[in-house]
Amino acid sequence: MTGIRLEHINKSYDGKELAVEDLSLELKPGSFVCLLGPSGCGKTTTLRMIAGLERVDSGSIRAGGRDFDVPGKNLFIPPEDRNLGLVFQSYALWPHMTVEDNVAFGLKMRKTSPQKREKLVSDALAQLKMEPYRKRYPAELSGGQQQRIALARMLAVEPEILLLDEPLSNLDAALRLEMRSELKRLHARLHNTIVFVTHDQLEAMSLATDIAVMSKGRLEQYDTPMNVYRKPSTAFVAKFVGNPPMNMIVFNQGDIEPWMYKLREEVSARRSIAEPERINTIGFRSEDALVGGGNDAGRWWSQEVRLDTVLPTGPETVLSLMAGHFSIYLITGQDCTLTPGEGTVISIPYEKLHLFDAGGFRI
Numbered sequence: 385m386t387g388i389r390l391e392h393i394n395k396s397y398d399g400k401e402l403a404v405e406d407l408s409l410e411l412k413p414g415s416f417v418c419l420l421g422p423s424g425c426g427k428t429t430t431l432r433m434i435a436g437l438e439r440v441d442s443g444s445i446r447a448g449g450r451d452f453d454v455p456g457k458n459l460f461i462p463p464e465d466r467n468l469g470l471v472f473q474s475y476a477l478w479p480h481m482t483v484e485d486n487v488a489f490g491l492k493m494r495k496t497s498p499q500k501r502e503k504l505v506s507d508a509l510a511q512l513k514m515e516p517y518r519k520r521y522p523a524e525l526s527g528g529q530q531q532r533i534a535l536a537r538m539l540a541v542e543p544e545i546l547l548l549d550e551p552l553s554n555l556d557a558a559l560r561l562e563m564r565s566e567l568k569r570l571h572a573r574l575h576n577t578i579v580f581v582t583h584d585q586l587e588a589m590s591l592a593t594d595i596a597v598m599s600k601g602r603l604e605q606y607d608t609p610m611n612v613y614r615k616p617s618t619a620f621v622a623k624f625v626g627n628p629p630m631n632m633i634v635f636n637q638g639d640i641e642p643w644m645y646k647l648r649e650e651v652s653a654r655r656s657i658a659e660p661e662r663i664n665t666i667g668f669r670s671e672d673a674l675v676g677g678g679n680d681a682g683r684w685w686s687q688e689v690r691l692d693t694v695l696p697t698g699p700e701t702v703l704s705l706m707a708g709h710f711s712i713y714l715i716t717g718q719d720c721t722l723t724p725g726e727g728t729v730i731s732i733p734y735e736k737l738h739l740f741d742a743g744g745f746r747i
């Protein structure tokens with residue numbers, strides 16, 4: 385197993401704006417790391433630098449004791465010598481080659497012996513349950529099957545590191561779920577180090593051992609999925625991860641209502657924060673609020689609200705509520721007995737409130 389260490393990486397394409405800025409990441413051997421963030425935040429650039437398809441401007445990438453890219457020492461290992469497997473969103477199978485020839489292609493390039501090649505191809509196809517299709521051409525396969533072949537082709541060369549760039553985003557929802565399980569099973573069996581790029585927070589939550597959340601070329605948080613969700617380091621992470629997104633009361637924008645100031649005073653007193661003004665944002669998750677009063681008054685913040693709309697999703701119900709002019713989303717497992725326009729009270733334990741300063745950092 386091979387770990388990867390990125391240290392203080394900077395990268396710009398045009399010499400001006402940085403696509404990746406001062407990025408440091410240590411990927412433990414055998415970890416399944418998701419690079420997560422909105423479009424344009426530098427995920428693909430980071431992956432391509434690990435692959436060696438892009439050079440870093442400054443900083444270093446090392447893996448398994450080898451200097452992948454260290455411009456300061458003029459060291460660079462080309463992509464084909466890094467022992468990695470790559471899969472992109474577009475599977476790029478050769479249309480004129482059968483499934484087995486597609487999977488064998490990389491091995492032929494490496495001049496692997498025909499006997500060994502046959503075994504590696506069969507093993508890789510078996511891993512992805514695609515053996516029955518080995519004589520077919522890509523055009524005779526569904527999108528999901530083509531993506532399986534792309535994965536088999538990657539596995540056949542026995543890479544130490546797997547790099548995947550949004551490999552599931554062209555698949556429909558049911559297939560995507562199936563392929564997520566497939567990838568997780570593969571990882572559990574092979575223990576390769578995986579770097580997986582996605583803009584889908586649910587995908588990252590369900591796959592990763594560690595998530596690196598990026599925004600505008602910078603690392604916002606690098607942590608376990610549960611910590612990213614439960615203890616977001618920044619207001620950006622809090623808002624980006626979770627559906628519905630975290631409810632955010634922001635004090636330097638929009639209309640600030642008296643109940644918001646009161647909440648800020650109360651939470652400051654409880655957390656021994658000397659200057660309440662330091663708190664710029666108060667957030668809480670939809671599932672951490674409940675309709676009705678908390679049972680231990682001192683532990684809960686309660687707020688009068690008015691029901692706006694009810695949005696049933698099947699297993700649970702999303703309630704849209706108004707506190708003054710501020711809209712709050714709340715998830716409940718119970719059926720809603722309120723009618724729109726009706727008043728009620730919601731309660732949230734004080735310890736479930738997330739506080740951020742004006743720089744967006746968690747207090």
Ligand SMILES: Nc1ncnc2c1ncn2[C@@H]1O[C@H](COP(=O)(O)OP(=O)(O)O)[C@@H](O)[C@H]1O
Pocket residue numbers: 397398403421422423424425426427428429430
């Ligand atoms: N080949 C390129 N030439 C110039 N700019 C690029 C190139 N590739 C990416 N960029 C820019 O770098 C930034 C990061 O892009 P990218 O790494 O593709 O983000 P992501 O994969 O997170 O969507 C964006 O501003 C993008 O426009």
Ligand SMILES: [Mg+2]
Pocket residue numbers: 427428429581
């Ligand atoms: Mg990308």
